[in-house]
Amino acid sequence: MSVAKKEYKRITVKTLVDMKANGEKISMLTAYDFTMAKIVDGSGIDVILVGDSASNVMAGHETTLPITLDQMIYHASSVVRAVERALVVVDLPFGSYQSDPKEALRSAIRIMKESGGHAVKLEGGKEVKESIKRILNAGIPVMGHLGLTPQSIYKFGTYTVRAKEEEEAKRLKEDALMLEKAGCFAIVLEKIPAKLAKEVAKSVSIPIIGIGAGNGVDGQVLVLHDMIGMTHEFHPRFLRRYMNLYEDMTAAISQYVEDVKTEDFPNSEEQY
Incomplete structure (x- = not known):
């Protein structure tokens, strides 16, 4: 049964926990710059993730690993300046928290102080407990x-569905309980069986946000550029494209080129 969307002046971590308790689903999208973040926030999104996926989407890298802490702060600062309602969560990039809990704290403090973000996200279970x-x-x-934790892609060797086997599924459930007990306000579950994700969501009191984890969780997250069809070569099963901006933009730019070449643009009404 669907629950009516409530009006929240400002989304906080407490808001998200309350939304789960009230049975209201949580919407989450990525954003990496001021203009897009302003549109996303104004559309009523609950959470904006300044994801390390900026490494792929904005910089063209094959993985999320190359993006730096300074670059994440730059993107997060741009997003925060645009946002009035949504909770802004910023990814801690690869190498900024795994090796040393003190380094993890320094990285998180830099993000909060220099970007104005509202929370940080990091990948992993018991191995990052002390950093958390x-x-x-x-x-x-x-x-x-x-x-699926993309910063560990070279360990996995593939982007295939995780936790299909009983042993890995058991570890994932244990890690989710550990993260809740440690004090995390929410958990993203990426590319795992829907049945397992639903079990995890029922086992904890904090929100579970899914991406490729079925509809039995407390909310969903997608990469904005995938969802609006700016990217066109990425076709995972979990992705629903709500627009096809790649084709629309290509057509518009091609028309502009033709209009310039034929001197149709600018016309007499488009000059001073």
Whole structure:
């Protein structure tokens, strides 16, 4: 049964926990710049993720690994300046938190101070427990991320569905409970079986946000550029394209080129 959308002047981490308790689904999209973030926020999204997917979408890298902490702060600052309602969560990039809990805290503090973001997200379970504790002890909200964790792609060797086998599924459920107990306010579950994701969502009191994890979770997240069809070579099963901007923009730009070449643009009404 669907639950009516409530009006929230400003989304906070507490709002998200309350939404889960009330049975209201949570909407989440990525954004990496001021203009797009302003549109997304104005459309009523609950959470904007400044994802390390900027490494792929904005910079053209094959993986999320190359993006730096300075670059994440740049993107997050641009987004924060546009947002009036949504909660802004910023990814801690690869190498900024895994090796040393003290380094993790320094990275999270830089993001909060220099970008104005509202929370950070990091990938992993028990192996990053101490980093999570350090960050939370400083008063910084943390969102977890389990399942397919793109920063570990070279360990996995593939972007295939995770936790299909019983042993890995058991570890994932244990890690989700650990993240809740540690104090995370929400968890992203990426590319895992829908049945498992639903079990995890029922086992914890914090919101579970899915991407390729079925509809039995508490909310959904997609990469904005995939959802509006600016990217066109990426076709995972979980992706629904709500627009086809790649074709629309290509057609518009091609028309502009033709109009310039034929001197149709600018016309007499488009000059001073």
